[in-house]
Amino acid sequence: MDYDVIIVGSGSAGLPAWMYASRYKLRNVVIGKEPGGALATSHKVENWPGVLSASGKEIMDSFAEHAVNSGSEILQDTVSAIEKTDDGFKVITTNKEITSRFVVLASGNTYRKLWVPGEAEFLGKWVSYCATCDGNFFKNRDIVLVGGWNTALTEALYLSELCSKVYLVHRKDTFRAEDIWVDQAKKKDNIEFVLSEEVDHIQGWFYLEEVVLKSGKVLKADWFFVAIGSDPSIDLVKDMDPQTDDENCLVVDKRQETSVKWLYAAGDVTTNSNKFKQTIMSAAEGCLAADSIHEDMLRG
Ligand SMILES: Cc1cc2nc3c(=O)[nH]c(=O)nc-3n(C[C@H](O)[C@H](O)[C@H](O)COP(=O)(O)OP(=O)(O)OC[C@H]3O[C@@H](n4cnc5c(N)ncnc54)[C@H](O)[C@@H]3O)c2cc1C
Numbered sequence: 536m537d538y539d540v541i542i543v544g545s546g547s548a549g550l551p552a553w554m555y556a557s558r559y560k561l562r563n564v565v566i567g568k569e570p571g572g573a574l575a576t577s578h579k580v581e582n583w584p585g586v587l588s589a590s591g592k593e594i595m596d597s598f599a600e601h602a603v604n605s606g607s608e609i610l611q612d613t614v615s616a617i618e619k620t621d622d623g624f625k626v627i628t629t630n631k632e633i634t635s636r637f638v639v640l641a642s643g644n645t646y647r648k649l650w651v652p653g654e655a656e657f658l659g660k661w662v663s664y665c666a667t668c669d670g671n672f673f674k675n676r677d678i679v680l681v682g683g684w685n686t687a688l689t690e691a692l693y694l695s696e697l698c699s700k701v702y703l704v705h706r707k708d709t710f711r712a713e714d715i716w717v718d719q720a721k722k723k724d725n726i727e728f729v730l731s732e733e734v735d736h737i738q739g740w741f742y743l744e745e746v747v748l749k750s751g752k753v754l755k756a757d758w759f760f761v762a763i764g765s766d767p768s769i770d771l772v773k774d775m776d777p778q779t780d781d782e783n784c785l786v787v788d789k790r791q792e793t794s795v796k797w798l799y800a801a802g803d804v805t806t807n808s809n810k811f812k813q814t815i816m817s818a819a820e821g822c823l824a825a826d827s828i829h830e831d832m833l834r835g
Contacts, residue, residue, distance in 0.1 A: 537633045538562045540828050541626050542821075543614050543771065544641035546572015547814040548802025550598040552639050552821030557605035559829040565602070566628060568613040571595030572643055573803070574814050578659045579672065583814060594814075614642075617771045623797060637797045637831070639824045640785070642768040644803040644812070649681060649761055653737035661743040662759045666690035667813065673758045675699050679746045681734060682762035683707060688716035690762045695723045702746075702754050704729045729754070765812075767804045780806050790827035791820055797831075799824040 540556055542549050545567025556563040577591030612628040623636035646664035648654060654662055663669040670693060678698050680691050683705040691703045708730045710717050720726050735749045737759050746754040767784045778786040778794035785793050785800045787807060793800050801824045802808055802817035
C-alpha cells in the first residue's frame with residue numbers, strides 16, 4: 536500500500552484535509568488539477584474569518600502554504616479513475632497508479648452555465664454563481680439574476696435586501712420553486728419578474744452595462760448572477776454505487792464517511808455542504824474527514 540490516504544481535490548476541502556492528515560502523520564498525498572479550487576477564481580472574498588478582504592487566490596495560496604508546512608506531498612495531476620480493491624483503493628492519474636487504504640473525495644462541483652457570450656469572460660468580475668458569496672459587493676446596485684428553482688428564488692429574496700433592483704429572468708412563465716418563495720418574491724417592490732425570456736448575451740467594458748435578452752429587450756444592470764443549479768463532481772466514484780441525495784451529492788455520515796467503506800468525502804461534493812456551499816464548510820469537512828480516518832487507523 537503506497538499511502539494511508541489519498542485526497543482527491545486541492546481546493547477548500549482537500550487542502551485542510553491534507554493539513555490534518557499530515558499533522559496526524561498519516562502517509563498521504565493530495566492530487567488536484569487546479570490548485571486552490573473554486574475559491575481561487577474569486578476576485579474578492581470578505582467572509583473568511585480573520586481576513587477582512589483578500590482575493591480567493593491569496594486565501595487559497597495560504598491554505599496550500601499551511602498544508603505544505605505540515606509536511607507531505609502535493610501532486611498536480613488529474614485523477615482519471617478510482618477503483619475499489621479488497622484492502623482499499625487504486626487511484627489512477629494521467630501519470631501514475633497509486634494505492635491507499637482510504638480516499639477522501641474533495642472534487643467540488645460544477646456550477647451550471649448558461650453558455651452565453653460574456654459569461655465565461657467576466658466570471659469573477661461581474662458574473663457570479665453564488666449570491667451568498669458576492670451579493671454584499673453590490674449593495675444599492677441593480678442586478679440581473681437568472682433561474683427558476685428554489686435557489687434562484689431564495690437568492691433573489693436575499694439580494695432584494697441588499698440591491699436597489701433585482702431583475703429575475705426565467706425562461707418559463709411559471710416557477711419550479713416552492714410557492715412560498717414565489718409568493719414572498721412577488722411581494723417585494725424591487726424584484727421585477729422577467730418571464731418567458733432568455734439571455735442572449737451580456738456586455739460591458741470595465742463594468743457590466745447590459746444584459747441583452749433573446750427578444751431584443753435590454754436590461755441595464757451592474758452584476759449578473761446565474762442560479763440554475765450545480766452538479767457535484769462524483770463521476771470518479773459512481774461505479775462504487777455510493778448513496779446520493781436527490782441533487783446527486785454524496786450522502787455522508789457525521790464522520791464524513793460515505794456509504795462505501797473507507798471512502799470519505801468533503802466539501803461541495805457532499806450533502807452536508809449542499810445547503811451552504813462555502814469555503815468555511817468545506818474546510819471543516821476536510822479536517823473532519825482526516826480526523827475520522829486517523830481514528831479508523833488507531834482502531835486498526
Ligand atoms: C466565483 C466563486 C466565488 C466564490 N466566493 C466565495 C466566497 O466569497 N466565500 C465562500 O466561503 N465561498 C465562496 N465560493 C464557494 C467556495 O469556493 C466553495 O464552496 C468551495 O471552494 C468548495 O470547496 P471544495 O473543496 O468542495 O471544491 P473546490 O474548491 O472546487 O475544489 C475541488 C478541487 O478538486 C479538483 N478536482 C476535481 N476533479 C478532479 C480530478 N478528476 N482530478 C484531480 N482534481 C480534481 C479541482 O481541480 C479542484 O481543485 C465561491 C465559489 C465561486 C465559484
